[in-house]
Amino acid sequence: MFIPVILGTAREGRRSENPAKYMVEEVKSFGAESELVDVRDYLIGRTDASGETPQAKKFIEILKRSDALIIVVPEYNHGYPGELKIMLDMAYNEYAGKPIGICGVSVGPFGGMRVVEQLRQVVIEYSMIPIREAVYFGNVGKLFDDSGTITDASYHERAQKFIANLKSSLK
Amino acid sequence: MFIPVILGTAREGRRSENPAKYMVEEVKSFGAESELVDVRDYLIGRTDASGETPQAKKFIEILKRSDALIIVVPEYNHGYPGELKIMLDMAYNEYAGKPIGICGVSVGPFGGMRVVEQLRQVVIEYSMIPIREAVYFGNVGKLFDDSGTITDASYHERAQKFIANLKSSLK
C-alpha cells in the first residue's frame, strides 16, 4: 500500500513542512509506504490540464502508483493555496476511486478546518473518496519543536486513526 | 467610481476572456470607470503575501484606486484557478469594506456556480462585501461569436442589475 503525502504550499517560510513530514512517518509507522510530494517540485505557474508538462508527467506517475492520497495543506484566507490547486488540476483520470484524507494546518488554533471543507468539494469532482477523518494541526508554530519533532503525543493516535480510515476506504 | 474586472485564469485556451471584456464594457455602459486586470500579468508562481513583489505592488495600486471589484472566473473542478488565488492572496488590507461581485464561467451549462460560492467564503475573510447578484456565463463557447460579441442580449440586463447591486453596496 503506497500513500504519498502532498505538501500543499510552496510559500517561503511555510509552516506545513513539519506536519507533512510527520504524516509521512505516521504512514510508515502504520505499515504502508509513503513519500513526500512537495508542491515546490511541481510549480508551473498557472493552470495547465494537458498533462503534458514534465511536472504533470511526474505527478501522474506518482498518482498511478498510489493506493490513496494524503494532502497536508495550510489555510490561506479560508481557502487553499493557489499552487496546490494548479498542481491538483494537472491530473484527472488518475484520481478516480482512490481514498483521500486531508490534513489542515494553521498558525492559529483552528487547524485549517475551512480549507479541508473546500478541498473536499474539489476532490469529489476528481471522483476520489474523501474520508471522514481529518488531522488538524493548529497552533503549528508551537506544535513542533526546533528539530521538527511534534510536542503533542496525542497526534500519533489521531494520525493512525486517520490512516486506518483511508485504508478501510480502499475498494 | 472605479470598478476593475479581474480576469481570473491564465490557462492557455481560456474561455473567460470574452466574458471579462464584456463586463468591462458593461461597467462603462453603467457610467463607471473600469479596466481589465488580467491574472496573466500577475503570475508569481506560488503564494507570497509579503506585498513586496512588483506584481503585488501593481495589484495593490489598482485595489487602492478601486471602489468595488468584479472577478470573472471559470470553475475548474468545482473550485477556483490556482493562479487567481495566488494573485488575490498578494493583498489583504486593501480589500476591506469594498463590495465584490463574482461572475462564473463554464463550458457546460451551469456557469460556474460552485466557484462563485467558494470564492465568496474567501472574500469575506478579506473583509469585502460579497453581493447577492452574480452573472453566470454558461455554455461560454456558444455565448460569444467569433468576434467576441455576446449572442444573448438578455445578459445586458443581468449585467446592469449586477453592477447596480455593487453600487448600492458601497458604504
Place this chain on the structure above:
Amino acid sequence: MFIPVILGTAREGRRSENPAKYMVEEVKSFGAESELVDVRDYLIGRTDASGETPQAKKFIEILKRSDALIIVVPEYNHGYPGELKIMLDMAYNEYAGKPIGICGVSVGPFGGMRVVEQLRQVVIEYSMIPIREAVYFGNVGKLFDDSGTITDASYHERAQKFIANLKSSLK
C-alpha cells in the same frame, strides 16, 4: 441492492416530488430495489439525535436495509431544507460506508447545484461516500408534464450513469 430515494422537502406546493418519483423508477429500471422515503413522514419539528422517536426508528430501519442512498432535494436560498437536515441528523452510525448520490432541484435553470455542494460536506461527516455524479433537475416546472412524466428524454441516460456511479462505489 436496495437504494431508497429520500424526497427532501415537505413544503406545501413542493416541486421535488416528480423528480424523486422519477428517480425511484430509474433505480428500478437499473435493476435494483427502491422506494420513496418522504420527509413528510418523518417530521419531528426540531433536531433530535437520540434515535428514540418513532420517526427515527423507522428511518433507521430503512437505512439498515439500504446499500446506498439517493437524496432528491430542492435548493432553498443556496442551502438545504431544514426538515431534511432534521431528518438526516436523526441517524448517524447507520450511514457509515454507504455511497450517496444527491440530485438537486430548482425552479430556475441551475438545478440546485449549491445545495448539492453543501450536503456533500454534511454526508462526509456521516462517513458516507459522496459520488461524483449528480442529476440536476433545473426548470423543474417545465421538465415534468401535468401527469408527472419527464419531458426531456436525455435524463434517462444521466440517471442511469448516476446510479451506475453509486453501484461502482459500493465496497
Place this chain on the structure above:
Amino acid sequence: MFIPVILGTAREGRRSENPAKYMVEEVKSFGAESELVDVRDYLIGRTDASGETPQAKKFIEILKRSDALIIVVPEYNHGYPGELKIMLDMAYNEYAGKPIGICGVSVGPFGGMRVVEQLRQVVIEYSMIPIREAVYFGNVGKLFDDSGTITDASYHERAQKFIANLKSSLK
C-alpha cells in the same frame, strides 16, 4: 441600534443557550439594544416561505426593527440545525442590506467553524452583509460555569470586536 441574537437550535439539552445569552449582554454592553430570539418560539416543522404563519409574522416584525443580526448556532454534522434554516427561510425581503454576524458553538474545540461558512453562503442569498469577524464558542461545556457565566474573560474583547464589525458594516 437594535441587534437581536438568534439562538439557532431547539434541541433538547442544547448547549448554545449560554453563548446566545452572553452575546445579548455583550450587545448591551456595547451600547446597543438586543433581545434573544429563540428558535423554539418559531417552530413550524417544515419550510414555509409564505410569511403567513403567526411565527413568520412575529419573526418578520423583529427583522423589520433590526439594524443588524447575530446568529448563535451549533454545528451539527458540519451543517446548520434544520429548525434554524426553516426559521430563516420564513423571511426574505426583510433581510436585505443588513449586516450579519455568526457565532459558532461546539462541544469540541473548534467552535463550529464549518456551520459559519455554510450559513454565510445562505445569508448572501438573503442580500445580507456577512461580516468577517466571528466568535467561536469551542469546548462550550467548560466555557460556561453552572450559573451560565463565561469562564474565559478574553471572550469579552472578541465579542466587542465582533459587534464593532457589525456596526461598521451598517450602511
